[in-house]
Amino acid sequence: MAAQLEVRNLEVRARNAAGEEVPIVRDASFSLAKGEVLALIGESGSGKTTIALSLLGYARPGCRIAGGSIRLGETDVLALSRRELREFRGRRVSYVAQSAAAAFNPSRTIMAQVTEMALLHGAASREAAERRAVDLFRSLALPDPEGIGARYPHQVSGGQLQRLMAAMALIAEPELVVLDEPTTALDVTTQIEVLRAFKQVVKGSGTTAVYVSHDLAVVAQMADRILVLRNGEMQETGSTARILAAPGNAYTRSLLAAAAPMPRGADAAPDAPPLLTVKGLFAGYGRGGSGGLPAVPVLRDVDFTIRRGSSLGVIGESGSGKSTLARVIAGLLPAARGEVLLDGKALPPALAQRTPAQLRRIQLVFQSADTALNPRRSVAGILGRPITFFHGAKGAERDRRMKRLLDLVQLPAALADRQPGELSGGQKQRVNLARALAAEPDLILCDEVTSALDTVVGAAILDLMDGLRRELGLSTMFISHDLHTVRSVCDEVMVLYAGARVEAGSRRGIQEAPWHPYTELLISSVPELRQGWLEERGSVRGPEAQDTRKPACAFFPRCGQAIPGTCDVVAPPRRRLSKGAEILCHREEAELMRAAIPSGP
Numbered sequence: 223m224a225a226q227l228e229v230r231n232l233e234v235r236a237r238n239a240a241g242e243e244v245p246i247v248r249d250a251s252f253s254l255a256k257g258e259v260l261a262l263i264g265e266s267g268s269g270k271t272t273i274a275l276s277l278l279g280y281a282r283p284g285c286r287i288a289g290g291s292i293r294l295g296e297t298d299v300l301a302l303s304r305r306e307l308r309e310f311r312g313r314r315v316s317y318v319a320q321s322a323a324a325a326f327n328p329s330r331t332i333m334a335q336v337t338e339m340a341l342l343h344g345a346a347s348r349e350a351a352e353r354r355a356v357d358l359f360r361s362l363a364l365p366d367p368e369g370i371g372a373r374y375p376h377q378v379s380g381g382q383l384q385r386l387m388a389a390m391a392l393i394a395e396p397e398l399v400v401l402d403e404p405t406t407a408l409d410v411t412t413q414i415e416v417l418r419a420f421k422q423v424v425k426g427s428g429t430t431a432v433y434v435s436h437d438l439a440v441v442a443q444m445a446d447r448i449l450v451l452r453n454g455e456m457q458e459t460g461s462t463a464r465i466l467a468a469p470g471n472a473y474t475r476s477l478l479a480a481a482a483p484m485p486r487g488a489d490a491a492p493d494a495p496p497l498l499t500v501k502g503l504f505a506g507y508g509r510g511g512s513g514g515l516p517a518v519p520v521l522r523d524v525d526f527t528i529r530r531g532s533s534l535g536v537i538g539e540s541g542s543g544k545s546t547l548a549r550v551i552a553g554l555l556p557a558a559r560g561e562v563l564l565d566g567k568a569l570p571p572a573l574a575q576r577t578p579a580q581l582r583r584i585q586l587v588f589q590s591a592d593t594a595l596n597p598r599r600s601v602a603g604i605l606g607r608p609i610t611f612f613h614g615a616k617g618a619e620r621d622r623r624m625k626r627l628l629d630l631v632q633l634p635a636a637l638a639d640r641q642p643g644e645l646s647g648g649q650k651q652r653v654n655l656a657r658a659l660a661a662e663p664d665l666i667l668c669d670e671v672t673s674a675l676d677t678v679v680g681a682a683i684l685d686l687m688d689g690l691r692r693e694l695g696l697s698t699m700f701i702s703h704d705l706h707t708v709r710s711v712c713d714e715v716m717v718l719y720a721g722a723r724v725e726a727g728s729r730r731g732i733q734e735a736p737w738h739p740y741t742e743l744l745i746s747s748v749p750e751l752r753q754g755w756l757e758e759r760g761s762v763r764g765p766e767a768q769d770t771r772k773p774a775c776a777f778f779p780r781c782g783q784a785i786p787g788t789c790d791v792v793a794p795p796r797r798r799l800s801k802g803a804e805i806l807c808h809r810e811e812a813e814l815m816r817a818a819i820p821s822g823p
Contacts, residue, residue, distance in 0.1 A: 225253035225293075226430045227277070227398055232290035234272050234281060234454075246285065247272050247454040254447075256397075257428040261445035261462070263435060263477065265676045266647045269454040270434045274400045277432060278315055279307050294398055313343040316391035320403040322383040325390075326375040333371030336390045345394045358389040361426065362419040380540055381412035385419050392423060399424065402434040407673060409539040409703035410747040417443055417749075417756060436676035438481045439749035442466060443756035450474045462753060480677045481751055494529040496566070497697045498551070498584075498665055501525055503560035505550045506721075515558050520546045522721045524560075528665065528714075533691060533698040535712030535729075537705055537744065543721040544701045548667045551699070552586045564664075582612045585658035589670035591650035595642040601628075601653055602638040608660040627656040630693075632686060648679035652686070659690070665697045672707060684711050705744050709733065717741050720776035727803025736814035738805040739781045746819050775808075783809055783817055 234247040247269040254260050262270040272285065279299045281287050292299040294314060302310055311317075316339070319325050326335055336358075337351040346354060352371070359367035362385040375383060384404055391399055401420065405413045421444060424431050433444050441448060441462065448465045450457040450473065458471040469475050503524040506516030521543045528534045536544050549555040551562055553573035562569045564583060570576050588594040595604055605624045609615050615623055625635050631652040642650055651671060658666050668687070672680035688711055691698055702708050708715055715732045717725040717740065725738040737745065749755060773779065773790035781789065785808055794806045799814075807814070 224255070226256040226258075226295065227254040227432075228291075228293045229253070229273075229277075230291045232273065232276060232292065233288045234269070234276060234285055235288040236285040243288075245288070245454060247276075250290070250451075250454075250456055252449055252459060254430050254432070256430055257425070258447065259424065259431045259433055259445045261433045261435060261441040261448045262451060263438065263441055263448060264451035264457075265436065265678050267453070268451040270436075270451055271402055272454075273451070274402055274432055274434050275317075277398065277400055278311050278317060280311075309343065312339040312396070313345065313394050314396055315398040315400065316394070316396045318388055318391045318399065318401045318404050320406055322380065322387040323375070325387050326383065328375050330374075331371065332373055332375065332378070332386055336371065336386060336393055339390065340393045343394055351393065354393060355389060358392055358423065359386075361423050362386075362389055363415060364389075379412070381408055381416055384408065384416050388420055388423065392427070392429070395427070397430060399429050399431045400434070401431060403436070405440060406435075406437070410705065410744060410749075411539055413440070413749075414747050414756070414759060420444070421756065436678075437749075438466070438477060438677070439751045439755075442751055442753050443749060450477070466751065466753070477677060478751070480681045494531055496527045497530045497564065498528040498699075499561075499563040499566070500527075500551070501561045501563070503547075503550065503562070504558045505546055505555060505560075506558060507555075519558075520721050521550070521557075524718075524721070524723050526714075526716055526723065526726060528697050528699060530664075530697055531691070531695050532714065533700055533712040535708030535715045536699060536701045536718060537703060537708050537715065538718035539703065541720075542718040544703075544718060545669055546721075547718070548586060548669050548699065548701055551665075552584055552667060553581075554586075578612065582661045583664045584667065585661050585663040585665070586667045587654055587658045587669065587671050589673060591642070591647070591654040594654055595650060595657075597642050600639050600641055601633075601645075604642075604653060605638075605656055605660055608657060612661045623660070627660055630659060630690060631656045646679075647675055648682065651675060651679075651683055655683075655687070655690075659694075663696070665699065667699045667701070669701045670703070671700075673702065673704065680707075687711065705748055717744070722776060722806060724777065724807070725803055725805045727799075727801065731799075731801045731803040734801050735818035736799065736811060737803075737818065738807055739783045739809075739814075739817075740777050741805075742817075742819060743780075775806075783813070785809075 230251050232247060232250040233245055235243045236246045238244050250273055252260065262273060264270055275282065276287055277292060279302055287300060333352060333355060336355045340346045340351040341348060355371060356367050359370055364370055364382055364385055405416050408416060417440065435441050445462050447460065448462050449459040450471060452473050457473050465474065469478060503521055504515055504519065505521040506519040508517030510517045526534065536547060538544055546555060550557050553576050556571035569580060602624055605627055606620050609620050609623045624638065628635055628638065633649060633652050672683050675683060690696060700708060700712055709729055709732060713729055715727060715729060716723055717738065719740045725741045774793045775789045778784050778789045788808055794808050796804055796806055798804050799811050
């Protein structure tokens with residue numbers, strides 16, 4: 223079969239800090255037949271996105287396509303003029319970015335933005351483009367396909383917005399679609415629906431696709447072939463089945479090993495004294511809710527304890543209240559009701575009311591180091607500020623502490639004079655962690671700190687955090703939507719759904735059946751590292767609720783084990799299972815065990 227896309231000896235160069243041009247992609251070659259899907263995988267900086275963007279005839283600022291050829295059909299992409307490239311992009315090749323929120327204009331309706339490409343290129347009349355858009359909305363399993371186009375981007379969920387971006391890319395019926403990490407930031411249940419929708423539309427339309435990802439389990443569901451990259455060079459390429467079953471390259475084998483994180487360290491002593499205790503916590507946003515609660519309640523009657531030296535994992539879908547919980551503990555959002563106690567003493571709810579000592583003892587590490595670090599300050603300046611603020615250290619003493627911090631997070635002292643823009647994603651996250659450690663805290667709140675990192679770098683950060691916890695005696699609260707990650711680093715796990723604690727127990731307890739129906743849904747939604755898993759996995763969304771009344775159990779509309787007339791009317795009781803975990807459910811343990819996943823987590 224003739225190649226639809228052919229790339230030969232591609233070379234991309236970039237200018238380094240010294241002003242010298244260096245190759246960042248070298249001698250990349252591959253071809254794709256019509257309807258084939260190729261996955262580009264590798265660590266951050268491996269050249270995945272650089273190659274993907276070059277397929278649009280584009281190189282990022284500071285970079286240039288220095289050699290090789292790219293052909294789509296009979297078109298020599300690198301020979302196109304600027305005017306010809308404008309016609310080529312969107313019409314014959316389209317791009318689905320990682321962040322849908324950044325791709326949409328908040329002031330325009332979804333329909334206006336989705337149909338824009340087809341209208342711009344004259345591919346269809348407005349009426350035909352809108353019909354095509356509605357068909358795509360339906361194929362992408364979006365709710366209310368006839369009406370969703372009238373909404374604005376902020377009126378749909380993150381997973382829906384990601385699918386709408388795919389509709390935008392496919393509206394002009396391009397020959398090639400480039401998907402650049404389109405599900406990285408999504409929780410596991412949303413990811414399944416998005417992957418299924420992407421695959422159905424791409425395969426159904428016979429569109430050739432290049433899928434950029436660092437997640438091998440996702441790649442196994444989407445790609446026919448895999449190309450492994452490292453430092454801008456091809457390591458190996460082959461069919462997905464062959465790469466997963468018998469990788470021929472040592473680096474590929476390391477990626478496969480990192481895709482299945484193993485438990486780190488030992489569980490904390492069960493008799494360790496409590497460091498943080500949360501009782502009856504209610505929190506949210508806005509005023510005027512009933513009973514003195516917020517107008518938009520997020521957390522509802524949450525209780526838990528973090529022992530000294532232990533790690534609590536908090537998991538749940540987007541909107542479950544995970545980040546709000548961290549903000550309440552850190553004092554960034556005052557609780558509406560309930561208590562947060564540190565060493566048995568109540569913490570003032572607002573940050574401004576806390577003493578410097580209380581501020582020092584609890585530190586928050588944000589998800590995105592790119593936005594958390596001041597781009598105008600050097601690493602030394604970023605770390606020096608909390609050292610001086612919390613410990614009064616200046617001059618040589620501040621520098622000594624700063625170098626010690628860099629050593630703790632395994633960064634060379636030479637990086638102290640660099641700014642965040644000169645660091646890799648993994649290095650920035652280490653600086654982000656070092657800044658929290660500068661306060662010498664007792665508790666670190668980690669909010670999705672590995673979700674934006676590739677598998678290998680993410681695994682290194684987890685190893686680092688586990689080592690620091692044991693070396694420094696830290697307690698941590700690890701927020702994530704990745705169940706594998708939480709179970710690999712945490713002693714205790716708490717599952718949140720719609721702001722309520724639906725299950726809590728030890729790491730070992732969460733690995734054993736039975737589970738709360740929502741925990742079981744999360745466990746069964748983690749993609750497996752084998753082809754065909756996505757087709758075997760049924761829908762995770764459940765039926766649409768027909769009753770507009772709020773059920774007593776928030777999970778009722780999606781629960782496969784719901785008891786109509788009970789779960790929707792009576793608030794679920796808290797049960798203690800024989801494995802030691804607590805769940806919020808009407809079902810008895812024996813009933814849950816009969817419905818448990820046969821193969822376990």
